[in-house]
Amino acid sequence: MRAILLGGHGMLGHDIASELRGxxxxxxxxxxxxxxxxxxxxxxxxxxxxDFLISTxxxxxxxxxxxxxxxxxxMNAVATRNLATAAHDAGATLVWVSTDYLFDGGxxxxxxxxxxxxxxxxxxxxxxxxxxxxxxxxxxxxxxRTSGLYGLHRPVVQRVNFADKVLRHARMGxxxxxxxxxxxxxxxxxxxxxxxxxxxxxxxxxxxxHATNSGECSWAEFAEAVLEMIDASTKVERTTAKEYPxxxxxxxxxxxxxxxxxKVGVPQPRPWREALRDFLAARVSxxxxxV
Ligand SMILES: NC(=O)c1ccc[n+]([C@@H]2O[C@H](COP(=O)([O-])OP(=O)(O)OC[C@H]3O[C@@H](n4cnc5c(N)ncnc54)[C@H](OP(=O)(O)O)[C@@H]3O)[C@@H](O)[C@H]2O)c1
Numbered sequence: 001m002r003a004i005l006l007g008g009h010g011m012l013g014h015d016i017a018s019e020l021r022g023x024x025x026x027x028x029x030x031x032x033x034x035x036x037x038x039x040x041x042x043x044x045x046x047x048x049x050x051d052f053l054i055s056t057x058x059x060x061x062x063x064x065x066x067x068x069x070x071x072x073x074x075m076n077a078v079a080t081r082n083l084a085t086a087a088h089d090a091g092a093t094l095v096w097v098s099t100d101y102l103f104d105g106g107x108x109x110x111x112x113x114x115x116x117x118x119x120x121x122x123x124x125x126x127x128x129x130x131x132x133x134x135x136x137x138x139x140x141x142x143x144x145r146t147s148g149l150y151g152l153h154r155p156v157v158q159r160v161n162f163a164d165k166v167l168r169h170a171r172m173g174x175x176x177x178x179x180x181x182x183x184x185x186x187x188x189x190x191x192x193x194x195x196x197x198x199x200x201x202x203x204x205x206x207x208x209x210h211a212t213n214s215g216e217c218s219w220a221e222f223a224e225a226v227l228e229m230i231d232a233s234t235k236v237e238r239t240t241a242k243e244y245p246x247x248x249x250x251x252x253x254x255x256x257x258x259x260x261x262x263k264v265g266v267p268q269p270r271p272w273r274e275a276l277r278d279f280l281a282a283r284v285s286x287x288x289x290x291v
Contacts, residue, residue, distance in 0.1 A: 001201075004028070004048050004092075006035055006083075007056030011161065012097065014153035015194035016054060030057075035079040038086065045090035052201060053087040054095040055080075058127070062101065063247035065123040072126040080130035084137035093140045095201060099127050100147035100185055100212075105251025110216075113145075113208050113260045121248035131208070143208040144197055147254055148222075151190030152282055162187070163279060166223045170232035181220035181238035185254045186212040189275035199266050209264075210256035213272040225273060229280050 001023045007013035008027025017027050026048055033044055035057050045053065059065060059075035080096065087094035101124035102117035119125045134141050150161035160168065169177045188211075196211040217225070220238045227234050241250065258268045269275070 001052065002048060002050045003052040003054055004033075004044060004050045005054045005056075006033065007058075010056055011151045011153050012149060012190045012193060013056040015151055015190045016056065016197060018191075019194040019198040035082060036074060038082040041082055041086035042089065045086050045092065050090065050092045052095055053083060053090070053092045054197075054201075055083050056097050058097070060099075060123065062121060062123045062250070065126065066121065066248050069122045069126070072122050073129065076123075076126035077129035077133055081133045081137060084134045084141065088138035088140065091140075093142060093201070093206070094134060094138055095142045095144070095197065096130070096134055097197075098131055098143050098145040098208075099124065100145060100254035100256055101251065102128050102131075102145065103251055103254050105253045107253055107255075110255040110257035111210070112257045113210055120251060123248060140206060142197075142200055142206055144193075144200065145208070145210050145256055146188055146193055147185045147212050147256060148187035149190055149193070150187060150279065152279065153190070162219065162222070163226055163276065164283075166226040167230065167280075167283065170227055170230060170234045174234050176235045176237050177223065178237045178239045178244065179220040179223045180241045180244045181218045182240045182252055183250055183254075184216055184218050184252065186214070186216050186256065187222050187272050187276070188212040188269075189272075189279050191278075192269045192275050196261065196266060196269055200261075200264075203264065203266070205264050205266075209260050210258055211261060211269065212256050212258070213269045213275045214258060215271045215273070216255040217272060222272075222276075225276055226280065229277055230284065 003025045005027045008017045059072045065072035104118040150163040
């Protein structure tokens with residue numbers, strides 16, 4: 001298998017690159033290949049002749065997207081059209097990562113792949129535009145929606161993922177941290193997500209899928225699990241989203257159903273607690289705690 005992986009030095013991209021070890025994969029950095037440059041994408045596709053064009057690139061600073069909608073749409077919609085066009089012209093499958101923030105949170109049970117998206121913030125609208133643009137441009141695509149990512153490789157844009165933030169507070173000896181208990185999703189370990197994405201690619205699946213760890217929890221529950229697993233004395237003060245100031249609105253419930261994965265025989269990723277335990281063990285054993 002030959003692939004171009006854009007975002008391969010980011011948090012999720014790094015794990016996808018590891019999962020694809022043994023395949024012929026090029027991972028240009030943003031300065032080597034900018035997704036906003038269709039000509040450069042086409043040239044790279046002509047050079048590599050990939051079977052897959054994979055992108056984890058996004059403008060995903062959810063709060064900043066409210067004040068910088070042009071930047072969010074340029075990256076998440078316009079540049080996504082470049083990716084879809086370049087993939088289509090090269091006869092490659094486009095693999096693209098989307099988000100649970102497409103949904104408004106009104107559900108009380110997990111969102112199915114064909115449930116109606118109704119994003120609450122600019123980021124979600126721009127990612128939804130990206131999905132539409134892909135479907136309009138090339139049938140040969142794999143869109144994988146996910147949620148609440150954390151991983152061992154530091155996210156390039158946000159720098160510290162939520163699990164690492166909690167770890168950092170614990171190591172700083174904070175007695176308590178305030179975390180909303182009224183936003184429920186499925187935090188997902190990027191290693192597990194990378195495995196599913198590569199599995200879908202290898203089994204020749206096309207279309208839209210949800211892929212997260214299994215189960216669900218609030219951010220407060222997740223923070224409590226981190227602290228309990230590392231035996232920290234820091235306590236979680238359960239708050240509400242209203243008390244926790246954020247610029248962009250977030251869905252109260254954005255758990256994604258994994259039924260579509262099951263239908264194509266891809267096993268449901270493990271429960272979020274098991275994944276978190278592995279992540280923490282890897283962080284702690286490396287002695288490389290969070291910043
Ligand atoms: N984080 C979450 O909780 C979450 C939740 C749901 C969905 N998602 C989606 O998951 C995907 C991956 O997120 P992540 O946290 O792994 O991202 P990340 O760590 O921030 O990585 C982003 C990557 O994009 C590259 N990049 C930035 N601008 C570029 C440009 N103009 N051209 C080419 N490459 C560019 C960066 O390259 P350099 O390393 O060279 O700078 C970096 O490797 C995104 O699509 C996001 O929307 C994330």
